[in-house]
Amino acid sequence: xxxxxxxxxxxxxxxxxxxxxxxxxxxxxxxxxxxxxxxxxxxxxxxxxxxxxxxxxxxxxxxxxxxxxxxxxxxxxxxxxxxxxxxxxxxxxxxxxxxxxxxxxxxxxxxxxxxxxxxxxxxxxxxxxxxxxxxxxxxxxxxxxxxxxxxxxxxxxxxxxxxxxxxxxxxxxxxxxxxxxxxxxxxxxxxxxxxxxxxxxxxxxxxxxxxxxxxxxxxxxxxxxxxxxxxxxxxxxxxxxxxxxxxxxxxxxxxxxxxxxxxxxxxxxxxxxxxxxxxxxxxxxxxxxxxxxxxxxxxxxxxxxxxxxxxxxxxxxxxxxxxxxxxxxxxxxxxxxxxxxxxxxxxxxxxxxxxxxxxxxxxxxxxxxxxxxxxxxxxxxxxxxxxxxxxxxxxxxxxxxxxxxxxxxxxxxxxxxxxxxxxxxxxxxxxxxxxxxxxxxxxxxxxxxxxxxxxxxxxxxxxxxxxxxxx
Amino acid sequence: xxxxxxxxxxxxxxxxxxxxxxxxxxxxxxxxxxxxxxxxxxxxxxxxxxxxxxxxxxxxxxxxxxxxxxxxxxxxxxxxxxxxxxxxxxxxxxxxxxxxxxxxxxxxxxxxxxxxxxxxxxxxxxxxxxxxxxxxxxxxxxxxxxxxxxxxxxxxxxxxxxxxxxxxxxxxxxxxxxxxxxxxxxxxxxxxxxxxxxxxxxxxxxxxxxxxxxxxxxxxxxxxxxxxxxxxxxxxxxxxxxxxxxxxxxxxxxxxxxxxxxxxxxxxxxxxxxxxxxxxxxxxxxxxxxxxxxxxxxxxxxxxxxxxxxxxxxxxxxxxxxxxxxxxxxxxxxxxxxxxxxxxxxxxxxxxxxxxxxxxxxxxxxxxxxxxxxxxxxxxxxxxxxxxxxxxxxxxxxxxxxxxxxxxxxxxxxxxxxxxxxxxxxxxxxxxxxxxxxxxxxxxxxxxxxxxxxxxxxxxxxxxxxxxxxx
Numbered sequence: 001x002x003x004x005x006x007x008x009x010x011x012x013x014x015x016x017x018x019x020x021x022x023x024x025x026x027x028x029x030x031x032x033x034x035x036x037x038x039x040x041x042x043x044x045x046x047x048x049x050x051x052x053x054x055x056x057x058x059x060x061x062x063x064x065x066x067x068x069x070x071x072x073x074x075x076x077x078x079x080x081x082x083x084x085x086x087x088x089x090x091x092x093x094x095x096x097x098x099x100x101x102x103x104x105x106x107x108x109x110x111x112x113x114x115x116x117x118x119x120x121x122x123x124x125x126x127x128x129x130x131x132x133x134x135x136x137x138x139x140x141x142x143x144x145x146x147x148x149x150x151x152x153x154x155x156x157x158x159x160x161x162x163x164x165x166x167x168x169x170x171x172x173x174x175x176x177x178x179x180x181x182x183x184x185x186x187x188x189x190x191x192x193x194x195x196x197x198x199x200x201x202x203x204x205x206x207x208x209x210x211x212x213x214x215x216x217x218x219x220x221x222x223x224x225x226x227x228x229x230x231x232x233x234x235x236x237x238x239x240x241x242x243x244x245x246x247x248x249x250x251x252x253x254x255x256x257x258x259x260x261x262x263x264x265x266x267x268x269x270x271x272x273x274x275x276x277x278x279x280x281x282x283x284x285x286x287x288x289x290x291x292x293x294x295x296x297x298x299x300x301x302x303x304x305x306x307x308x309x310x311x312x313x314x315x316x317x318x319x320x321x322x323x324x325x326x327x328x329x330x331x332x333x334x335x336x337x338x339x340x341x342x343x344x345x346x347x348x349x350x351x352x353x354x355x356x357x358x359x360x361x362x363x364x365x366x367x368x369x370x371x372x373x374x375x376x377x378x379x380x381x382x383x384x385x386x387x388x389x390x391x392x393x394x395x396x397x398x399x400x401x402x403x404x405x406x407x408x409x410x411x412x413x414x415x416x417x418x419x420x421x422x423x424x425x426x427x428x429x430x431x432x433x434x435x436x437x438x439x440x441x442x443x444x445x446x447x448x449x450x451x452x453x454x455x456x457x458x459x460x461x462x463x464x465x466x467x468x469x470x471x
Numbered sequence: 472x473x474x475x476x477x478x479x480x481x482x483x484x485x486x487x488x489x490x491x492x493x494x495x496x497x498x499x500x501x502x503x504x505x506x507x508x509x510x511x512x513x514x515x516x517x518x519x520x521x522x523x524x525x526x527x528x529x530x531x532x533x534x535x536x537x538x539x540x541x542x543x544x545x546x547x548x549x550x551x552x553x554x555x556x557x558x559x560x561x562x563x564x565x566x567x568x569x570x571x572x573x574x575x576x577x578x579x580x581x582x583x584x585x586x587x588x589x590x591x592x593x594x595x596x597x598x599x600x601x602x603x604x605x606x607x608x609x610x611x612x613x614x615x616x617x618x619x620x621x622x623x624x625x626x627x628x629x630x631x632x633x634x635x636x637x638x639x640x641x642x643x644x645x646x647x648x649x650x651x652x653x654x655x656x657x658x659x660x661x662x663x664x665x666x667x668x669x670x671x672x673x674x675x676x677x678x679x680x681x682x683x684x685x686x687x688x689x690x691x692x693x694x695x696x697x698x699x700x701x702x703x704x705x706x707x708x709x710x711x712x713x714x715x716x717x718x719x720x721x722x723x724x725x726x727x728x729x730x731x732x733x734x735x736x737x738x739x740x741x742x743x744x745x746x747x748x749x750x751x752x753x754x755x756x757x758x759x760x761x762x763x764x765x766x767x768x769x770x771x772x773x774x775x776x777x778x779x780x781x782x783x784x785x786x787x788x789x790x791x792x793x794x795x796x797x798x799x800x801x802x803x804x805x806x807x808x809x810x811x812x813x814x815x816x817x818x819x820x821x822x823x824x825x826x827x828x829x830x831x832x833x834x835x836x837x838x839x840x841x842x843x844x845x846x847x848x849x850x851x852x853x854x855x856x857x858x859x860x861x862x863x864x865x866x867x868x869x870x871x872x873x874x875x876x877x878x879x880x881x882x883x884x885x886x887x888x889x890x891x892x893x894x895x896x897x898x899x900x901x902x903x904x905x906x907x908x909x910x911x912x913x914x915x916x917x918x919x920x921x922x923x924x925x926x927x928x929x930x931x932x933x934x935x936x937x938x939x940x941x942x
Contacts, residue, residue, distance in 0.1 A: 182761050185663035185716065192656035245656070290653045 019309035020166030028126030101394025204235025303346025410464030491637030499597030572865025675706025774817025881935030
């Protein structure tokens, strides 16, 4: 932060959502003039639905980035800690599968709006970030770093030092790159999964408390689909149904009437349906969302523009890492700039995309895979045995981390390493567990098991140090 | 063609390039009113560079589609038959590797402009196709099938019965689909290869004849890059250098001066450089092209619009199948409409994309793989032995077809089948050939070899009937 470099022109960040507001704050703290463009009104003064899921799971990678701007405590006060998955079976039985064998390690369920408001406050608090709301970026001149936008019905433009596109899955900056695909050799992929989602709500009980256990992600796994519920600090739960868009026995295409929806929920989710007070209302009022993975490359053009967060690498929501990965982008960029950044944005952007792209691909792929785990495996006996072994290993050995822990809590481990090591451990432990019965798990010699895993998967060096520090 | 169905509104085909002009002709022959939109001027009356490669290899799949509109003979008269690859080694030796062991099977080198002109004549010849030149489609209302375009500086629109996007890799129709990605769950992928290309020219000799052997595709394979030359009917050759854009020892980034280009060609292409008369002029006047694979899905929306050809599935040029695959799209659509098409476009488009998508993916993947074969394998001894065995098998047995033949000549074999069977045969024959020396090839018991291949790869049924008929 001691760098003497001060650009003449402002840095323009497109998108004042979670990653854009954090990025602007970090740049403002560095002493740069920042203009933050946001197409929506100010969510602190206007009641708007962002059109995206209401609550999110904040975990270590995201927290480490928030630490940079000193708002972690304020954020955590608005959250509910979530320690594991509460799996509901077809008979109404529940099983709490902890996320980690280590004490106090958890995710934090946070409302998107609350977090975004704190980030906007932080951006303004730097005294160097000018936020333009209801300003829609139409396109970017990539070579000259000129941002064209409309505000109050007028077409305007800003000459930027550099442009950072934090404008999400529908990024306007990325669209400008796509329009010059051949020149940039711009690789792009968007892939929708066959399932959609619908948000529902469990309101608080009369005394304001949570109607079901608050400190867990509830899952009703059904093989081809699932329901989940994530707690909010106000005593409510955001409930999300993930279901095929069409085809198969049940799909959004077959749930066309209030009666059909009611019958489906009474049959499949009997232990929670009574808590979703306005089931039919929520179902037909809320849109059916679609989910996609977006990959592209390069992320930068001409050393003048850079995509971060969902704009560069949107993921499906099943690992709870979309926001955390976006925040980690900002953390890594800031780390790379260091204390003596001299304005060589081209070098910064080039090194960032080279380092970060394999990690973005890794979390995108793991997020797709995790949907299968959530809706199918969590009630599978072999999987349950495997999770018990992982937790026992984590409780016993400081240096064992399950794939879930590597991804979620080991913020010093790049996603690509978490993927490679995690897959190897998963394969080994699933195979090992398939020969066990639940009753015999406690008799396993864990030291020998860990040695075998190390033999199969190699010995990772110094994984997960900061998460051990944190707790 | 005997169908009584006559839509009220015109069918709009976007793009009067090769596939669009063929599509319009086929629809015109069916009695439909067709409006064909083309952003460029009429290439029959204006000298324009299409910005794409000048000559193309027409083969059986394309010819079979041209048969539908009765212009095959007229087209073939403008072409040069090409019977194989003439491989030039570093010492100037050449080796003609025939494409097929069957007599007279060949590809036809055709000038894009000549073929396009014949197709436009055919479209107009139906009396039902109205071609609007210099009419640029800006976007399409997908649900209402309204095409918005600009002509003479004015914004206009056409209400269409259905809209067929034959507007190539930069398709405006596909762009409209991309703008509604979430609603359509529109999957999209564009991937650029690391190499670019540069077109050069060998002019005819003084007497108008070809300066090097006319009936072959000449290749100078160099491992990391290659030069090729394809004959034109006027005695010239179109020469194409395929080279990494950057990185490595030689790339377009390192060839920045006329001297560097001259030195590179003198050193690497000593047996042809004297024929490329205006080497430096061609090199710095012509653009450096980039190459990409494009995949997307769905190809249709709302039963009202459909992508075909490069707009749906652009491929890299290394299998010579881009145009042939686009023409085959039209042939298959026309076959599917049959004689009693009743106007159920939704059903037609749905069945077409379902049938055709796996074939489009297969040729896209094979085209990428073939670049390695062309620039690396063709001078590899094991590969040369394998090709000799394939040719011997084709000469001896009516029902053996190499992967190349399956793709290029067996127009009754879907690309996906050619890929599966071809890969299996390739793997078997490469392994088998790696244990042979060139001198011993003629002593191989071909009947036993074929039996082993059948055992490994299965017995294909009735492959390649029409190509046998054709010759």
